[in-house]
Amino acid sequence: MLVDRVGELLAPARGEAARQLLPLAEALGAAPHPRSVLSWLHRHSAAALLAGLAAEGQAITHEMLDRMPRMKSTRNVRELLVGTGVLPARQENLARLETWTSSFVGALPAGQARLIGPYARWHIVRDARRRAARRPYTSRAADADVRGIRIAAAFTAWLDHEDLDLAELTQADLDRYLTEHPTKHRGTRAFIRWAITRRLTDKHLTAAAPRWPFPSDFLDTDELDAQLSRCLNDTGLPREIRIAGALSRLYALPLTRIVTLTADRYTQGTDGHGYLTLERNPVLLPPKLDRLIQEQITGAASTSMICPHTESPPFLMPGRVPGRHRSINWLYTQMHKHGLPVRPARNTAMIEAVTRLPPIVVADLFGIQPGTAESWARYANASWTAYLAARREDAGRSVRSTDTARLRGPHAAGGE
Known part of the structure; x- marks a missing residue:
């Protein structure tokens, strides 16, 4: 039934379009979720758009799609054609x-x-x-x-x-x-x-760099430790949320970096430990996070309607679009839904990193600009103590400021 319906959709195709769309027809016909494809063929505006393009008989290109109105259906058709190898991938x-x-x-x-x-x-x-x-x-x-x-x-x-x-x-x-x-x-x-x-204006003109605002949203060390422990130990949390939460709290990674991590970034050393390459150098993983990432690589089920046709390494967190990663907005929403705020945790993790390691090392390990790491280090030295003192006074409780100089190692927060 599915193969017949796909045939009806692409039947008007002729000439170059008919040959070009063969990989798409095969991928749709062999989809692991036939009901999803049938529903898409029957209801989605992208299916109608695709049928119209097929009927024109012309070779479908990125440039052709670029000239069309910027609608969700156009984007969906492009993603489907790229995911099945009909069109080349592009940024x-x-x-x-x-x-x-x-x-x-x-x-x-x-x-x-x-x-x-x-x-x-x-x-x-x-x-x-x-x-x-x-x-x-x-x-x-x-x-x-x-x-x-x-x-x-x-x-x-x-x-x-x-x-x-x-x-x-x-x-x-x-x-x-x-x-x-x-x-x-x-x-x-x-x-x-x-x-x-370009010598278009007076070379003596100056516009002072805007002052980099020191972040005001942080977590107490105990609070960050508790959240990291949840990510490593709470089996009631979705695995992707646990991984993202741990990476942001250990290595100050933004969600934009986490969702683009590919499975080949993970390696196992001769010592039996797991490593994740964030930029150029592999970073040692806590054993529990190591196991979570291994399980994600071997057991992550893509939510895509069809199997992607790509030679690129799979994403650590595959998304609904073939060959694409999870939506950043989806991950951000899920993190907050499960009580794992993103920005305060990242800010605190970055402060801990630059007070424990030289900024150039932090830049190299975490994949941030050296100037950004230097700025964090300066603000940590100048403002972090004052911030903690103010927070102690406001909250009426003691915060161990010396703890903030500790970058978590592989055995922290239940990491064995």
Whole structure:
């Protein structure tokens, strides 16, 4: 029945499309959850869109889909075609940035476009490509880059409104703009630095770096220990939540990093211990976390409708889309649902790391920028003691500040 229904869906296909869609037809027909596929074929708008594309008889490409309205059905069709090998995989968030940039710059007035076009394409987008070549380019990163381009465009629009020329911009003009637009400080500073290197404005202009706000949400050491113990020992928690909770509390990993971890990042050493490579160097895992990750690799059931067709290593946390990882929003919601807040735990874990290890070691092990690790170390030395004193006074209870200088080893919190 399923094979017949798939045949009906793709029957209008002819020419290049007919040959191209054969892997999709085979994957749908051999799906491990036939009822899910039948329901999708009968009800989902993506199935109708796919049938329409098949009927056109043209080769389906990423560029063709890029020209279509940005709807959920279009995204679903693309993910299905990539997951079955019909289309090559690509970094969708990077592609989204590139497409948006072309559209945005094209809609700007000519004067602004002459400035924003090169800045967006040769600075923001090119840097995004470099980052995407090293690691997955996240939707959050794309949103930040989009915001950076928007802020630069807003600044050039202000220049036009004030009848100012970028080449004749004075320090007083720049300071006035930054005072009037404090939320645009970082993006404007990046644009000014770029303009100076291109000799488009006065090389003596300065826009002081915004002060990095010291985080205000932390956990008590005892509270963090209790949460870590839950992650390692509470079998009532879902396994993915236990793993994510432990990784964020031991190694200060953000959820954006955790969901993109692949199974090949886990290795077993000749000493019998498990290791997880977070950046370049393997990190020793507590035995209980080691076992959880082994169970996840061997027993994680993909929720995808079909089996992915990919030679890439599987994700540690596979998602609903073939060949994709779990949704960050889903994991974030589940963490909070189970009483495991993300940001306070990460902040506390990072403080413990930089007060125990040199910042350069923390940067190398955890995969963060050396400058970020240095900033954490400075704030830890300057502000952490004062923060704990204030928290002690507010909470009316004692907090052992010396405990915060301890980076958890493999035997912590029930890790054997």
